[in-house]
Amino acid sequence: MELIQWVIDFVLHLDRHLVELLTRFDLWIYAILFLIIFAETGFVVTPFLPGDSLLFAVGALAGVDTSGTLNAAIVSAVLIAAAILGNTLNYQI
Secondary structure: OHHHHHHHHHHHOOOOOHHHHHHHHHHHHHHHHHHHHHHHHHOOOOOOOOHHHHHHHHHHHHHHOOOOOOOHHHHHHHHHHHHHHHHHHHHHO
């Protein structure tokens, strides 16, 4: 039961957990962001994912990230590609 509550909290408040993800997954964060945005726009059953708040939080962190982990240009390219590919998949479905 506790694991289910943690997963629900993590999914619904991903923007709050983003700093923790940055420190834990380093460069894999780009793949995680791609999958979240792709799933939100591409699959009919995942509109509950935190898209807008996640985009805002990632943009804010990319702008102030001094460790060099989050590059604003790479984040933009990854998220644009995820949104376009997800939208294309959703249209095909």
